[in-house]
Amino acid sequence: MTDELTPSQYVVLGLIARNGPMTPYELKGRIEQSVENYWPIPHAQLYRDPPRLAELGLLTERAEEHGRRRRVFHLTDAGREALHRWLADPTSSPPETRNPALLKLTFTDLASPAEVAALARTQAARHRQWADAYRQRLADLDPADPATASRTRLLELGIRHEQNYVDFWETLAAESA
Amino acid sequence: MTDELTPSQYVVLGLIARNGPMTPYELKGRIEQSVENYWPIPHAQLYRDPPRLAELGLLTERAEEHGRRRRVFHLTDAGREALHRWLADPTSSPPETRNPALLKLTFTDLASPAEVAALARTQAARHRQWADAYRQRLADLDPADPATASRTRLLELGIRHEQNYVDFWETLAAESA
DNA sequence: TAACCTATAGTCTCACTGAGACGGTATCGA
DNA sequence: TCGATACCGTCTCAGTGAGACTATAGGTTA
Structure with a gap:
């Protein structure tokens, strides 16, 4: 449970691992359909986490070739490893509810x-x-x-x-x- | 749902309304037995909220007469009113889970x-x-x-x-x- | 072709929170 | 009277939440 990353960062890694390179905006769309019910992530966070993960060498950033040249984040081998270490750990911090x-x-x-x-x-x-x-x-x-x-x-x-x-x-x- | 106060502040008001004047430390004890399962409150928050509520006139602060002279917070009429307004409002922001x-x-x-x-x-x-x-x-x-x-x-x-x-x-x- | 509209996409800021280290104080037994 | 232990409170600081704000792209209309 010595977590290297925050849960939202693992979500970013996981979504990119499953669906391929993505921009923060695309991440936002994916999360709205799935994860937000048991781990809400404010959209601004999805612009903060990927650059941080890139600093750590777990993602790499490239600009789109055409159009808006948005920042597209790709998974690195180190990122994939970090994700699998997390998935292989059966412990996790306890669920919290705010009702x-x-x-x-x-x-x-x-x-x-x-x-x-x-x-x-x-x-x-x-x-x-x-x-x-x-x-x-x-x-x-x-x-x-x-x-x-x-x-x-x-x-x-x-x-x-x-x-x-x-x-x-x-x-x-x-x-x- | 135009909330005047944060949920944790209403908890403070509610606990004092029910149990009488309390110190932050006593609040902490009460919360551990009850509310923390559906609204976690870090203990430091219980030293931040009551003074804030006192500024707003919803609590008053007195020192214990003997011993450690801890800060004891009492409910004011305004505080009781704020609590009842909140209780009478059937709406509330949606529950959140982090799992x-x-x-x-x-x-x-x-x-x-x-x-x-x-x-x-x-x-x-x-x-x-x-x-x-x-x-x-x-x-x-x-x-x-x-x-x-x-x-x-x-x-x-x-x-x-x-x-x-x-x-x-x-x-x-x-x-x- | 300019003006406008709408959806898309991203940035910024600021007060607040979360986490826990840290510091004092009372109590009690040896 | 010393130390141990529980009790009690403060502090700090990075991180978060909320949402206002800005910017860009691609139409549509005039």
């Missing part, structure tokens, strides 16, 4: 049942939306993609995760009604 | 099945520990405490949450074995 709604729920003894019910309904709706979005993405997966197996697993986990919260908040809404 | 293990799983097509299995076993064990810890806390709850109702709910949610991940990783471990 403001649960914070409010913590103090429900200071609030009214009506307020709790309103909170619960809002949250149930939100988690239902997430679950539906995941189901949609699952249906849209391209079976030819080499990453489909892991995507499927992650989406199924996401659906069960969200459904768990839907059930929780719906029950609570019913009880507080 | 490095899922990040590794994202790139399993670049790893070996043995590595995936090792990761899965490690993660299953970790989540099982969390689930057990929650079950223990649930058993230890003091029914006389006014916050028991919300604590029970939150712990039950936590148990289901962790169990979900235990199941996920165990299945994956079995498949990759």
